[in-house]
Structure formats: structure tokens, C-alpha cells
Amino acid sequence: MLIDKYGRKINYMRISVTQRCNFRCLYCMPKIPFDWVPKENLLTFEEMFLFVKVAIDEGISKIRITGGEPLLRKDLDVFISMIHNYKKDIDLAITTNGYFLKDYAKDLKKAGLKRINVSLDTLDPKKAKMISQKEVLSNVLAGIEEAINLGFKVKINTVALKNLNDNELISLLEYAKSLNIQIRFIEFMENYHAYGKLQGLKSNEILEILKQKYKIISSRKAQNSPVTLYEINDYTFGIIDPHSHEFCDTCNRIRLSADGLLIPCLYYDESLSIKEAVKRKDLKAAVEILKEVLRNKPEKNKWSIVDNETSSRAFYQTGG
Template sequence: MLVDSFGRTIDYMRISVTERCNFRCAYCMPNTPMDIGDESQDVPLDSVLNFIKVAISEGVKKIRITGGEPLLRSKIVEFIANICKIAPEIDIALTTNAFLLAPLAQNLKDAGLKRINISLDSLRRDNIKCISKRDGLDKILLGIQAAHKVGLKIKLNMVPLRGINEYEIVEILEYAIRLDVMVRYIEFMENTYAKSGIVGLKLPEILEHIRKKYPISLFEKEIFGPATLFKIPKQSLKEKLDCILERDYVFGVIAPHNDDFCKTCNRIRLSSEGKLIPCLYHENAIDIKEAMLQGNTQEILERLKLCIQTKPEKNDWNEDSISKRAFYQTGG
């Protein structure tokens, strides 16, 4: 079992398999060249598996595959299948922009993928192009539909940005309600790679948009997740959206600027460069690439435990603090 200095059990790994991405989102990597590299520069997936085997043996129960865009890896389906062979009971998920998802959805499900988080920052073509520099709405929606059809558990993620997509908060909420999937609004995390001048909405502002149409109440804080959950009464959905659900609808807000965001943090990250990252905000990291490439189990374990020991109590996000992390390398 992996336990940090503050008594938190670390049983969740976020693993970035590439820094390459086919989008250039304003809040992530808008000025990064499109030819950021090719697959030969990514850490081999077999080497990443060397790390995963050790992590699972130490009690890790949940793995999320991220990027960049993880579906750019040519053997991503085989990689997920191999993880499931190591530990069939593992909770394995993937985060994607869904542009390449539709033709892969069934294969990913068959390989053992259980859950998928999909970035959906807008339902308007011009806004998608503005945010991501890609005319990708049609393929994103096809990807969502395909994942839904094959039975993957879906969460939609939206980053509300002032003056760009903030007036779609309710629109995306209602799209998620009709699809009967959870939407989570993510506060923009200030970082040096983001487009200059963009401003994200904080939790109270996000809730204010929704309250203009729907009554909402606090549901709970995810025990082992980053979101604070809220609910909308099913009767209100029937009256205002003509949508019949058998239960209240629950949505989430991920608010790293809040003081309690880090209290139940149970995760660390492996970057696409082969570095272990104990906290998304802080810049410290532990290089584990060579140990993975060599399959040196003891060295992997020692560096993993060192990462856990150096995990800080909380991040330092605030109005005047900007992270120097490249989220496309760490997976956000």
C-alpha cells in the first residue's frame, strides 16, 4: 500500500502516454507547434507497462490513460488490453478529445476500458474552432455517440471561459442530461502555456449560470475524486426540459482553487517524458524513464515510493499564481 506523509492512500495513477495532440486548446497548448514530434519519441508502451505492474502490485486500483491525446498512440487498444491482463479487476479509464474515438470505441470496450472522459467545451462549431483550433465538432459528437452505444461509462468535461463559451454552460448541461451522462465543469487552471488573457469561471460563477434555470443543491464531495457534486431535482427536469429521469441529475465542478480540493487527493501522475509527478501544480518531479526502459522493478519501486513521500499537502493555485506545468505532458 502506498501512503503519503499526510495519511492519504495513493491508489490512483494518471498516466500520460504522449504529449502529442491534434488540438491546440486555448487553456492548454495553443502556441505549441503541430509537429510536436512523432510516436518514436514517446516512451514505449511496453516500458510503461513495467511501471504499471509495480504500481498495481503496490495497491493501485485505478488507472487513467491521458495525453496529449492518447488515441494518437497506434497500439493504445493493445496497451489497455495488456493492463487488463495484468489485473482484470483494475478500474481503467481514458481521457480524450473524442476526435478519433468513433472507430475505436468498440475495440476499446472489448480491450477492457470501463470509463471514458471526453472534453466537450462547446456545442457550437465556431466555438470549438476558437478554443481548439480544429473544426472538430462533428467528429467529437460522433465519438460521444459511439462510446455511448457500446456501453462505456461517459463523463463530459467542460472548461468554461469568460466571453467564449460561458453561455453554453446550461446548453452542455442539458445535452448531458438528455444523454444521461455526467458533466463536470473544470475551473481553468492558470498555466504559462495557456493563451494570454483567457479567464476561466470559478465554481460560484458556474453555479450562477445554472441556477438561472434550474434549482440546484449540494450533493456531496467525491470521496475519491476531484469534483464537488451537485444535483438538480428530477421534477425540475421534467418541467423545464421535458426530460424524464428516474433520479435527480448529478453534475460536478472541479475547483482546484478551493481550500478543500486536495484533502482527499489519492493520485500521482506519470508524464509522457517518464517523470513521476506528485502534484499537478508543483514543479518537482522524479525521473523514472530509464528504470522503466530497463524494466528495473526495484528502481521503479524506490522512485515510486520517493514520489509518494514528496507529495505536498496541497496545491498553491490562487489568483496570482500560475503553474509552469505543461498539461499536455502531464495529462492535466
């Protein structure tokens, strides 16, 4: 069992398999060139899997594959299959922008993937193009439909932005409700790589918009999750508020980047590399690095310490 120095049980690992993305979303990486990281700088899936096995043996029971855009990495289904075959009951999920999902959903299902989160910030094709800087919406919606048809548990992630999609929050909720899937509205996470004029909606502002049509019946904090769940009639939606202390109180996560950095907190630059250890197949050393990272895991994120703190970490490197 993995326990940090604040007594939190760490059982969830997010793995960024690539920094590359085919979108250039305003809130993430709008000015980053469309480039690629040399293959030799990345861990191979075989090397990643060596560490994944160690992490599972030490107590990791939930893994989410992220990016960049994870479906850009070749043979992702093979990597997912490695993990699934090692531990059949592991909670195995992916977060994707959905653009290639229709093409790869069957392979992901066969490999053992259980859950998919898809980013969807608007139902307006022109607005989607403005946010992502690419014609994307029809592909994303087709990917969501395909994933549902194949029996995946699907959720939608929506970044709530002033003067961009604030007039669509009710429509997005109703779209998710019509598909019987959950939508989670996410507060904009300020970072140096985002378009500088963006303004996010706070959780209370999101709720005020939704209350224009719906009565919030109840709310509760999801167990071991940064999301607060709200009930309206027969439907549950969520809001993720990374600026609050509660975001950190039950944090059970560590992150592994595509180039081998093991990161204890999304909003800190401190990390340790497992790259050399796994390339040497020195699993004992990898375990010691894992335990050192847990010793370094902070109690609170920087936003909880300094108001309006902006993260210097690029979320496309760590998967958000």
C-alpha cells in the same frame, strides 16, 4: 499500500502516453507547434507496463490514460489490454478530446476500457473551431454517441470560460442530461501556455448561471475525487475547483508522463524519472523511485499557497 507523508492513500495513477495533440485549445497549448517527440525519448508500452505492474502490486487500483490526445498513440488498445489482462477488476479509464473516438471505441471496449471522459466546451461549431483551432465538433459528438452506444460509462468535461461558453453552460448541461451522462464543469487552470486573455469562471459563478433555470437541491464532495457533485431534480452534475484547499485534502493521485517522469502533483515541477530503471528492468529501483516520489508529494498545490499562482507545467505533458 501506498501512503504519502500526510496519510493520504495513493491508489490512482494517471498515465500520459503522449504529449502530442491534434487540437490547439486556447486554455492548453494554443501556440505550441504541431510537432512530435522522437520515439526514442518515450517509454515503450512494454516499458510502461513494467512499471504499471509494479504500481498495481503496490496498491494502485485506478488508472486513467491521458495525453496530449491519447488516441494519437498507435496501439493504445494493446497497452490497455495489457493492463486489463494483468488485473481484470482495475478501474481503467481514458480522457480524450473525442475527435478519433468513433473510430477507436470498439477496439478500446474489446481491450477492457471501462470509462471515457470526453472534452466538450461548446455545442456551437464555430465556437468549437475558435477554441480548438480546428473543425472538430461533429467528430466529437459522433464519438460521444458511439461510446454511449457501446456501453461505456461516459462523462463530459467542460472548461467554463467567460465570454466564450458562459452562455452555453445550461445548454451543455441539458445535452449531457438528455444522454443520461454526467457533465463536469472545470474551472480554468491558469498556466503559462494558455492564451493570455482567457478568464475562467469560478465555481460560484458557474452555479449562479445554472441557477437561472435550475434549483440546486443538494451538494456533496465526491469521495476520493476533486469534484463536488450537485443535484438538480433527477440529475447530478459536477464542478471541479482546483483553486480550493479541498482539491488537495483527499488527493490520491500520481502521474506518469510519456517520457518516464513520475510526478507527485500536477502543479509542481518536481518529479523523478523511472526511465532508466525500467529500461534496465530494475523493478526494485522503480519501486524505490515511486516511494521517493510519494515522500515528495506536497500537502497543497501552489494555488493554495499563493493566490492567482500560475502553473509553469504544461498540462499536455501530464494529462491535466
